[in-house]
Amino acid sequence: MTLSLYFAPNTCALVPLISLYEAGAVFTPKPIDFRRRQNKSPDYLEINPLHKVPVLLIQDEVLEDEVLAENVAIALWIAQHYPSADLLPKDGEQLIRAISLMSWFAAGIHPHISRYNSPAKYCDAPDSAAAMRTIAQAMIFENYHRADSLLRGREFFFDHFTAVDAHFFWCFRRGHQLELDLTPFAACQAHFDRVLGRISVQKALAYEAAVKEEFARQANSL
Ligand SMILES: N[C@@H](CCC(=O)N[C@@H](CS)C(=O)NCC(=O)O)C(=O)O
Numbered sequence: 001m002t003l004s005l006y007f008a009p010n011t012c013a014l015v016p017l018i019s020l021y022e023a024g025a026v027f028t029p030k031p032i033d034f035r036r037r038q039n040k041s042p043d044y045l046e047i048n049p050l051h052k053v054p055v056l057l058i059q060d061e062v063l064e065d066e067v068l069a070e071n072v073a074i075a076l077w078i079a080q081h082y083p084s085a086d087l088l089p090k091d092g093e094q095l096i097r098a099i100s101l102m103s104w105f106a107a108g109i110h111p112h113i114s115r116y117n118s119p120a121k122y123c124d125a126p127d128s129a130a131a132m133r134t135i136a137q138a139m140i141f142e143n144y145h146r147a148d149s150l151l152r153g154r155e156f157f158f159d160h161f162t163a164v165d166a167h168f169f170w171c172f173r174r175g176h177q178l179e180l181d182l183t184p185f186a187a188c189q190a191h192f193d194r195v196l197g198r199i200s201v202q203k204a205l206a207y208e209a210a211v212k213e214e215f216a217r218q219a220n221s222l
Contacts, residue, residue, distance in 0.1 A: 003027035006047065006055040008034050009212045010177065012110060013054035014204055016074045018166040021200035023082035030057075031211045035219065072102045075163040087163045098164050101157060104143075105167045112139040113174045137180060144175065144185045151187040155194060169195040 005020060007013040007029050020027050032038045032053055039051040048055050048069055056074045058066040068074055076099075079088035089095050115122050119132035147168060150157065157164045172192045175182050182189060195201055 002059045004030050004057040004059075006030045006032055006044070006053050006057070007208075007211070008032045008039065008053045009208050009215070010174075011053050012071055012106075012167075012170050014170050014173075014208065015071050015163070015167045016054045016056060016078065017204040017207065018169070018198075018200050019075060019078045019085075019087055019163045021203045022087060022161075022166070022198075023078055023085040025078070025082060029207060031214070033215045033218070035215065071106050071167060072099060075102060075167070079163060086160060089158055089162065094158065098158065098162060101164050102167050105164075105171050109140065109143045109171045112136045112143070113171065113178070116140060116178055117174070140175065140180065141184075144172070144182070144188055147172075148185045148187045151191045153187075154191075156191070161195070161198065165191070165195050166201075169201070 003020070003025060005013065005016055005027055007017055008031070011034075017029065032044060038044055039048075039053065045051060047057065047067055050069070052069065054069070054071065054074060056068040056077065058068060058077075060066075068077055075088065079085070083090075088098050113136075116133050116136035119129040119136070123129075123132055156162065157168070168188075169192060172182070172185075172188050176192075
């Protein structure tokens with residue numbers, strides 16, 4: 001079996017990148033340059049017609065190739081195939097709770113981040129960007145407040161590091177990257193710093209930085 005992860009800098013493809021490193025998986029990261037619209041290239045649209053990352057491509061000599069999109073599903077796949085990494089709770093009830101949390105991050109936080117980051121993609125009314133950002137920020141903060149109350153007094157969402165932590169790490173990191181004032185969210189910040197200290201996360205961020213550098217080099221040589 002061979003694994004490839006389609007990845008773009010700053011995106012939520014960081015989440016499975018961290019989990020694959022945590023799992024010690026052998027895989028090939030495939031960088032996609034959004035600035036050059038590679039996610040809308042015919043080759044990539046064949047892989048994911050919805051032009052999004054992450055995608056985990058699973059190739060097997062016997063079985064048909066599997067193209068797995070959506071962070072929640074990818075997290076489940078990695079956790080099932082690398083059980084010793086303990087990337088999701090083994091207990092059924094706890095696993096359901098983990099899926100609930102990751103679904104919330106993917107469907108309840110990520111879309112507000114996207115609206116803050118790219119308001120024009122969601123509303124083309126003239127001069128609407130500032131209002132869109134104000135509303136999106138209020139929604140992001142409502143969700144960070146909820147996460148902060150869940151993380152208060154805890155190291156991780158469960159009793160050890162899981163893919164749920166990797167997923168929220170990305171959600172909070174986007175807040176930093178978008179230069180939001182995150183001082184009200186002390187428990188989220190402590191969680192962020194704790195997750196940042198993991199070797200897997202350092203590896204993922206170093207890979208992302210190298211990809212950004214390479215994309216910038218390619219852009220400058222055009
Ligand atoms: N629900 C999806 C969201 C994936 C997603 O929206 N990815 C963004 C990057 S963070 C993307 O690829 N956007 C490019 C596009 O929509 O064209 C998941 O959790 O995997």
